[in-house]
Amino acid sequence: MKKELHIFFTCLMFYTRIPCPKNITHHPDYLNKATRYFPFIGWIVGSISFIIYSLFALFLSTETAVIFALIISVLTTGAFHEDGFADVCDGFGGGWTKEKILMIMKDSAIGAYGAIGLVLLFLLKFKLLSESILLFQIYDGMAVFKIWLLFVSAHSLSRLAAISIIFTHEYSREDASSKSKPIAKQFTWKEVFGSFFFGLIPLLVFSYFDPKVLFAVIPVFITRYFLARYFQKWIDGYTGDCLGATQQVCEVLFYLSLLFLWKFI
Known part of the structure; x- marks a missing residue:
């Protein structure tokens, strides 16, 4: 149990800015095992975002509360995944060979592709989240609980889609220049089981109230498949930035899929 707690806090410290016990370090072995808890980080980030949304929604409009929820999610993770998304936009937008990409x-500097990509990404998140929450508020008596499930499911499922790439593809960089290299070395059935368990549980609970939400898994993992295929084609695998980009894109696809399901099915 003590070892598992250490692994969990390693995951929490690596993927968020939440304070952890001082004896926790980025040990490569623990960091590799910590992938099993990566979708659980989505529970934490999603719950924090929901709490901030709920507090601001008491006094301000839904749209304004959503903006504050997005801000706190970025602050909680240190823009870890958003930074990866921007780097992928810059790399694949401006590079034509594996080495150049x-x-x-x-490069730590952000370029035009990354800046434009982030603006469009946050616009989509804001619009899709606001529309989803407004639908709950209008038609649902259990709106608060379902809005929480919306936040948590989006963050956990998108993280599952991202981390599952390490189970099926090879790490692209041959050197140790990336801080994400340790998670690419090896994995066991515990990492696979833990990732899928924590990644799918919130959505399964969500489906108890609305079974249609389970269909959102399909477009999310289709997107994950084509993103991984695209990364494989151009850089012979993936990097930590690719995982971050996958998480962000799949989070948006989850919101979009749910809106489509609720409006047309």
Whole structure:
């Protein structure tokens, strides 16, 4: 149990800015095992975002509360995944060879592709989240609980889609230049089981109230498949930035899929 707690806190410290016990370090072995808890981080980030949304929604409009929810999610993770998304936009938008793409993604400066991508990403998140929440508020008596499930399911499922890439593809960089390299070394059935368990549980609870939400898994993992295929084609695998980009894109696809299901099915 003590070892599992250490692994969990390693995951929490690596993927968020939440304070952890001082004896927790980025040990490569623990960091590799910590992938089993990566979707559970989505429970935490989603819940924090929901709490901030709920507090601001008491006094302000839904749209304004959603903006504050997005802000707190970025602050909680340190823009970890958003940074990866921007790097992927810059790398694949401006590079035409594996070496060039990897070099651009390693650069800490943000380019035009990354900036434009982030603006469009946050606009989509804001609009889709606001519309989803308004639907709950209008038609549902259990709106608060379902809005919480919406936040948590989006963050956990998108993280599952991202981390599952390490189970099926090889890490692209040959050196140790990326801080995400340790998670790419090896994994066991515990990492696979833990990822899928924590990634799917919130959605399964959500489906108890509305079975249609289970269909959102299909477009999310279709998107994950084509993203992984695209990364494989251009850089022979993935990097930590690719995982971050996958998480962000799949989160948006989840919101979009639910809106489509609720409005047309």
